[in-house]
Amino acid sequence: MQRSYLAILLHGFLWLLAFLYPLFSLDDISNVQYIINRNWLSVTSVFLVFYINYFVLVNAYFFKRKKLQFYIINVLLIAVLFFLIQYFLTWNAFNPSINGIRTREVRSGQMSSIQLILPMILSVGMCVGLKINKKLNKNQLALQQVKQAQLSAEIKYLKYQVQPHFLFNTLNNIYALVDSSPEIAKESIHDLSKMMRYLLHDSSTNKVPLAKEIEFLERYIDLMQLRISSSLTLEKSFPVINRPIKIAPLTLISFIENAFKHGIDAVQDSFIKIELKIDNDEIQYSVINSSFPEKEKVTNSGIGLKNLKKRLELLYPNKFELFTKEENNIFKATLILNFKE
Incomplete structure (x- = not known):
């Protein structure tokens, strides 16, 4: 139970850093809101991909040997989020403007697409790695518990052999x-x-x-x-x-x-x-x-x-x-x- 709380705190701390990072990396004060909105939109997409995989897709597909379906669903998920981001980026909230006139256009093209898609792909890989490590630790713990149970059973068996052996020798002596x-x-x-x-x-x-x-x-x-x-x-x-x-x-x-x-x-x-x-x-x-x-x-x-x-x-x-x-x-x-x- 304590380890579960620690895991939740660690996840929360890391995502808090991810969302706060834009506040500490500002180099253009005039575009503060623009930079924050753009970064938070990207981090939110990574957050969604990571936890949809963490709580649903990895267990339902990857660990059940349905890897083709797992990859197809992730491709579709990333594609949907990518087009949603592209749509949101057309909103004024994600573009700096003065008196309704945009002062900086949203970047588009291959590099911008890679910058949006690559973090989501990396989050899938990171999620799979964490889940595999968690499963290995769980299996190892279960194996240790089985071995400990077998060890305890064998020790009890050997100890119970000693008792009748001792009793037999002593009763012979009293007889x-x-x-x-x-x-x-x-x-x-x-x-x-x-x-x-x-x-x-x-x-x-x-x-x-x-x-x-x-x-x-x-x-x-x-x-x-x-x-x-x-x-x-x-x-x-x-x-x-x-x-x-x-x-x-x-x-x-x-x-x-x-x-x-x-x-x-x-x-x-x-x-x-x-x-x-x-x-x-x-x-x-x-x-x-x-x-x-x-x-x-x-x-x-x-x-x-x-x-x-x-x-x-x-x-x-x-x-x-x-x-x-x-x-x-x-x-x-x-x-x-x-x-x-």
């Missing part, structure tokens, strides 16, 4: 506790309800405070540890957040999910080391865990890390680095994310 530790299972369900509140409400926004995301990770880790044997060594390091940092929800959970699902064994010693740092406008996040290749052969690696990479490409293009490395039965996942908007 294992029902028989052996029913009281702990009850507490786990209570903790899960709090986490689901984050998934359903907080994560529905585009960005969440980093502090809330870390709180969610802490709850998840506590829940996972309930059924883990003493063979697991877990280290975690989260910073105290003292500044308003926001990130896309569920960005950090995939590393930890992957570590708990594929990095621990019921018999062999295993470990998980989680570290998150804030360095200026960057989050430096890494999870290192033990790896069991023979387990990977029978366990589907899930959608976690692949999903995370797709989401980061959509949400933080050219603003993140994601690395994964596995050697000597150790798996390391690292994310460096620039969260500055």
